[in-house]
Amino acid sequence: MSVNVTSIAREICDRIERQIIEGSLLPDEQIPSERQLAARFGASRAVVREALRELQGRGLIETRHGRGSFVSQMVPEPEEDSRLLRLIAGYPSTLYDLLEVREQLEGQAACLAAERANQRDRYFITKAFEQMNAADPRSNARLDHAFHLAIVEASHNPVLVHVLSSLKNLMLMTVRASVANLNPREAFRQQIARQHQRIYRAVLAGQAKAAKRAAMAHVRFVGESIRQLEAEGHKVIWINPQQTPDHHT
Amino acid sequence: MSVNVTSIAREICDRIERQIIEGSLLPDEQIPSERQLAARFGASRAVVREALRELQGRGLIETRHGRGSFVSQMVPEPEEDSRLLRLIAGYPSTLYDLLEVREQLEGQAACLAAERANQRDRYFITKAFEQMNAADPRSNARLDHAFHLAIVEASHNPVLVHVLSSLKNLMLMTVRASVANLNPREAFRQQIARQHQRIYRAVLAGQAKAAKRAAMAHVRFVGESIRQLEAEGHKVIWINPQQTPDHHT
DNA sequence: CCATAAAACTGGTCAGACCAGTGGTGCTTT
DNA sequence: AAAGCACCACTGGTCTGACCAGTTTTATGG
Incomplete structure (x- = not known):
């Protein structure tokens, strides 16, 4: 029985995604640096980068060279609100x-x-x-x-x-x-x-x-x-x- | 004026995405291996992997350990619901x-x-x-x-x-x-x-x-x-x- | 005090190595 | 000949450590 179907990168990606969805990470909030995340998750920086890439693909975060990664603004429905x-x-x-x-x-x-x-x-x-x-x-x-x-x-x-x-x-x-x-x-x-x-x-x-x-x-x-x-x-x-x-x- | 804000990984990601959208790569079709892509694009394998990760995040491809990466089956555009x-x-x-x-x-x-x-x-x-x-x-x-x-x-x-x-x-x-x-x-x-x-x-x-x-x-x-x-x-x-x-x- | 240079961050890329699943090839065994 | 098996050549997955390239902070010199 294989149990661990999930790659480390995917796991990290999902955990961060969860935090964003739950609201532990708020829009525009900066995510810890890749090196910090690598240390925290006990993984290599390459894997952390892949996880962040996947989050970028999902549209959950945005990354800027030299600055860091930030949670995207996902405004629900501004026109309805107005x-x-x-x-x-x-x-x-x-x-x-x-x-x-x-x-x-x-x-x-x-x-x-x-x-x-x-x-x-x-x-x-x-x-x-x-x-x-x-x-x-x-x-x-x-x-x-x-x-x-x-x-x-x-x-x-x-x-x-x-x-x-x-x-x-x-x-x-x-x-x-x-x-x-x-x-x-x-x-x-x-x-x-x-x-x-x-x-x-x-x-x-x-x-x-x-x-x-x-x-x-x-x-x-x-x-x-x-x-x-x-x-x-x-x-x-x-x-x-x-x-x-x-x-x- | 700096024009090239785009990372290599993003560029590769976008090029493959275009191929998928244009139909050059069909659903369920296998994508060249990471090492082949790296050679073709003249980039490192790490970068290619990041590009593929982003495509995974966008839901365009699926990757299986030991097998390869395959274009996902997807509805043209399932209406961008929130x-x-x-x-x-x-x-x-x-x-x-x-x-x-x-x-x-x-x-x-x-x-x-x-x-x-x-x-x-x-x-x-x-x-x-x-x-x-x-x-x-x-x-x-x-x-x-x-x-x-x-x-x-x-x-x-x-x-x-x-x-x-x-x-x-x-x-x-x-x-x-x-x-x-x-x-x-x-x-x-x-x-x-x-x-x-x-x-x-x-x-x-x-x-x-x-x-x-x-x-x-x-x-x-x-x-x-x-x-x-x-x-x-x-x-x-x-x-x-x-x-x-x-x-x- | 302010401008500027240096340092200390950040992400982006590379190279090469090794691990871990998958599938084929060919040999051995039955 | 058919079934089994070991091996090998793939595939993706991870790690390491280095270096490049923007950004921000800090220290330095005017």
Whole structure:
């Protein structure tokens, strides 16, 4: 019985592919150098190069002489996204629809993240969490979003990552709406900070059910709060995502 | 002006690719050995191997140890579906990830559909439900999917509709997997029929919570059943959405 | 302080060696 | 003559170590 049908190069290729699909390696992120990969996998550089070549053929990475290899941008469907965006521009109420969906998906993401997050995930979640708290509460929409995204990626569910990243711009709208309308009011701000902390702790503690509850409660709270403000006659601010600004990683 | 950005390996890869596309190299035809190619192109064998690896990544050739490399059999251009989706579709385990997401989204959809469905929605849901039941239980994947879709549309949540329709091909895979593996076993088939009926009745009766419970239970049941079959050593059938077949509406 | 040269990266290519499957050729055995 | 077997000439798979060629960082000299 032959068992090892797979060549070393193919194995390395598949492992890296998996990391890309799962989201452990993000678009535009640099892949370790060939020599490093060779050392890590205990293989020769030639084999690593073949693995990377195959990934190039699959369109997953791009390699530049003297620079390195980088994960390709595989934008799901930009034109669909924009169509939906236009629709929503006309009907702000759609944002509530999105919040409904977010409640489910982020709840699921938090649940899975609590179960599956590895050390790297925990590091990024912690980093995002701390950056978000350190920033000015009135202008941290992007950091707020990054925190939520870090949790989604920690779920290691590629479908979830794909869906939520395809809704990135819409997500940013809801997050911005939350930040712009709720954070300036001290009571809301504190409440939201507590909710974030609850999510953070539950995920890092590996408490799946608690994480799910916290995440769903958080999203629902945002939606209901904004709805309430609107009902009370307050002017609710919806901010369109002009572009994806400042990429100052 | 530097023009030659192309590596030797890439150049060889492209030349062979052109031959395959032009038809100079026919499907199943054997490609000259690496050593021959190296001599012909005046390059080292390592470079030739990298070129062949890239062709493998592009799915144009297949290589067998001790035999040689052969041109793949392939459909002219199986319509560039989202590369990411096709990529994900290559990993059967991803289907479980999708089922996790489906459980949340379809639960939500059923919930909203029960609350919001109007007469027109009810008509379409009923029609889809009856068609599904009337069809051969072993070959009604498309109708099964249509039933679920009708409920999603009745949710009147454009975000939900958008997300689930963007996952159409993947959804079809899970539905097909369910139909192909579960329906032939009478016990499963009856169980699933009951679940469908429960969803149907709850939605039409406007019982939101019950509809949500039923839909989530249904999706979870499918996932767990397939997982169980797999664990018991049964051969589980995953059907790739090569094309969207017979559109004979 | 800034421009420039040198060093320390990165990927790209080469040569030659050896291992590991595959299949044919011809000899031995039955 | 037919079956078996060892051998050999292929095939791809991997390794090593060297060197070339872009890029980025660092140190150096003005």
